[in-house]
Amino acid sequence: MTTQLTRTPELAGLDGMWDPEVVTVVGASADTSKWGWFLARGALRGAGRRTVHLVNRRGVDVEGVPTVRSLEEIDGPLGLVVLSVPAASVPEVVEEALRRGATGFLGITAGIDRAVGRVGAERELAERIRSAGARIIGPNCLGIFDVETDLHLAWGEFAPGHIGVVSQSGQLGSEIAGLAAQRGLGVSRFVSVGNQVDVSAAEALAALADHDRTRVAILYAESFGDGTAVVDAVQRLRAAGKQTVVLTVGASGASQAAAASHTGSMTSGMDIVDAACRAAGAIRVATPTQAVELAALLSQAPLPTGGRVALIADSGGQGAVAADVADAAGLDVVPFSDERRGLVAGLLPADAGVGNPIDLAGGGEQDLATYARVVETCLEDTEVDAVVLSGYFGSYAVDTPAQADQERAVVETLAAAVAGHGKPVLLHSMCTDSSSLDRARELGLPVFASIEAALHALAGAARIGRDARPISVPQLPVELPRVRPGYLAARELLQTVGIAFPGAAEVRTVETVRVATEQLQGPWVLKADWIEHKTEHGAVVIGLRDADAAVAAFEEMHARLGDGAYVLEEMDQRSQTVEVIAGLRHDAAFGPVIMVGAGGTEAELWRDTVLELAPVTVETAHTMLERLVSYRLLTGWRGRPGVDLDALARTVSALSQLAGVPGVGEVEVNPLRAAADGVLAVDALVIQEKEQP
Incomplete structure (x- = not known):
């Protein structure tokens, strides 16, 4: 007997995806090499929390549990329907499930367009599902996993933890989850979004903000689609006290195509992704390992407020290497004050190095408590944002078991110091594993197997705290002139927002x-x-x-x-000027972006540019100028006077206010001639926005 269910075609949210009352696996299999076996086994693990239906066309038992041959044999709701059937059968299964009131779908099967012989069949299927008020993740995805709700609808095993993973590539997402397990971290929720015909990576990412188990999110995206939704999702996570790590291999939408102005040809899609990360308060990394190492720090330690680091090592060599790696990563190995050097010297042997980095010179070996005393002395320094302890610590419990209890006690003292000062302490240990290091992880002290992993993770965490900025709201005159081609029209428009011309x-x-x-x-x-x-x-x-x-x-x-x-x-006759280029254009994924760089006829040769999502405040425009290699020309080079940086920043901010103005496609001002007495634009180009078909 079947029960026909009716539902109001009101688009469902995603809560039913993460904690469905019913899961129906269509394509369940008794063959342990098949997708259907992994999905059925995982679904049954949550049978104590929800009703589970297994559909197998031959009716064989799976994991000792009876199956049904079709959806018609199920009496009652279907809930979340997992699609693990041949691609040609997917549309028929979806139609039957929708008639029965399915609340959502997890599309594992790939190649639907090819199987049905029609390009766009997947999209049509998604439209049909949405029109019925349901949702679909995928198709062509590796599945979903949620620790809180005992939901395991994916290939493979997942160690429980506190990292939320949202991945466009199921296999790469699985690699991230595996690396997290190896680090003793595990995942809180795993979402492989596949082809994103309905539920997007941005939507799955935003849902982690309300997921109590998740402390930090890792997003892998090959393309960004609606990049503004990704920015909003990251900002939502930050508002919930959670950080986001972004891993990508491409660029944003059409940003790889050169624009009609130099503004487009002088920047890359990755520049725009980085600008979006800064605006949202995320950090981009280059590899899955980097993503997990940074997530380890962000999920366990306080966020550093800056990049000033104190380095403590068991040897001068390890300290020197750490200093070089820190400098290359963009961290600041701050020199200690005479007072701080004196405090450190009072804790160590006479031949110890008491600057930064600190060389313990056997002080820790003589008394393990020295490690904690020196670390705490560094944490007390207001000029230090984080401390890295590098070397032998963590090995005593293995090499000298009699000292294991004492070493674990030092770990507990370090954890208390972190809590008291609100600054992170990172441990780089020569030991791969010990009871002391296990205790450190339990207490939230991140442990790293290499100094470069530790310091690159710290540098990333410092950038999150330093670079995050809100996107400003445009401040425009009540009326703007109509956008028209030509230099005179460009002058008129730009003068309206406050840019000066001769x-x-x-x-x-x-x-x-x-x-x-x-x-x-x-x-x-x-x-x-x-x-x-x-x-x-x-x-x-x-x-x-x-x-x-x-x-x-x-x-x-x-x-x-x-x-x-x-x-x-x-003609601007002022001497001692510096030529700057500024431009505004629209990225297909992330919307308006503002660029500033070294200008003039050689602008494309030097390619010294920085980007931010537009519009920007005057303060943010200042930070953009400071990031230019040519910034030293602006502040005065070899006796030349510096330019009016405030006027230049106001000009860049004013240009960015045209973001989203109807009719404005691209704007380029090149050069802006900046001098000590102000800024003049002496050429400009406004390209009209193309009409959308």
Whole structure:
């Protein structure tokens, strides 16, 4: 007997995915090499919490549990339906399940489009599911796992822990989960999103904010789709006190394609991903191992407020190596004050190194409590954000078992010091495993097998605390001029938001050129208004010092380029200027981005640029300038005066306020001529937004 269920077609949330009242595995198998066996076995593990139905077309028992041959034989709700059947059968199973009121689907099966012989079949299936008020994760995914709810609908085993994993690649996500298990961390929830025809990685990530078991999230994404949703998800996690580690191998949407302006061709998609991570408060890593090492720190230790680190080692060699690695990772090995050096010296042998790094010179061996005393002395320093203890500590319990209890006592003292000072202490031990290190992990002291792993994780954690910033809200005039092509129109639009330009006039004839020379202060620059990259096309002449020179230049240019609007503009004669480029464009995934960099005709040669999601505040614009290699030119180089950094930052911020303005596709200002007395834009390009089909 079957019971026909009806549901209101109101789109369901995701709670039913993580803790369904009923799970129905379609394609359950008794063959231990098949997907259907892993899924059935995992579903049965949660049978004490929920009803589990197993569907096998031959009706064989699975793990000693009877199965049914079809959905028609199930009396009652189907709940979350797991699809592990041949691809050609998926649409039929979905239709039957929807008629029976299924609340959600987990699509393991891949290749549905190919199997049914129609491109877009997967998307159509998702639309059908959503129209019925249900949801689907996948298809082509490795499954889901949740410790809190005894849900195990995935291939393989998962060690329970506190790291939430959301992965576009099931296999890579499985690797991350395995590495976490090896580190003694484990996962709290695992979601392989597969083809994301419905539930996206961003949605699964955001759901971790309310997941009590999760302390830190790892996201692996090959493409970002709606990147703004990813940013929102990370910000939601941060608001819940949880950090996010991002691993990616590509770029964002169409950001790899060169834009019509230099702004696009001078940046990469990864630059935009990094900008999104900064805006959201996440950190990007390059490998699964790096992701897990950073997650180990973030899930166990306080977040450092900066990158100033104290290094403590058992030998001068280990300390020197640690200092070099820390410097390369962007950490600051701060010199100790004379007072701090004196305090450290009072704890160690006479030949110990008491600067930073500290060389214990056998002090720890003589008295294990010395380790804790020196660490706590460093934690008390207001100029230190974190402490790394590198070397032999952790080995005593193995090499000298009689000292095991004493070494574990030191670990407990270290953990208490971390709690008291709110600063992280990282342990790099020469020992791979010991009861002391196990106790350290239990108490939230992150342990690392290499100094580079420890310091790169610390550098990542420090960047999270330092780089996170809110995206500002545009502050625009009530009315903006209509976006039109040409330099004159670009000037008008940019002046409206507060960007300064030299005086200029439109000229079309010899007579209007002469009139303009009487109204504008020379020398002048002549430009063809409608040509975008003027230097490349001979559409600009500079240094016109009298009216006859201006007329001659106009006649020559007009003869080559023809009728149209030309611009006679006052030439910026200030010496000691630095040329800067600034640009705004729209990324397909993450939306508007603002770029600033070394400008002028050689801008693409130097490619010294930084990006942020737009708009940005003046304060954020300042930090962008500081990250440029050419920043030293802006602050004064070899006796030259520095430029007005406040005016330059205000200009960059003003440009970013055009983010999302209807009709604005791209904007480039190059160069911005910055000097001690202010900033002038002397060329600009506004590209109209293309109409969407």
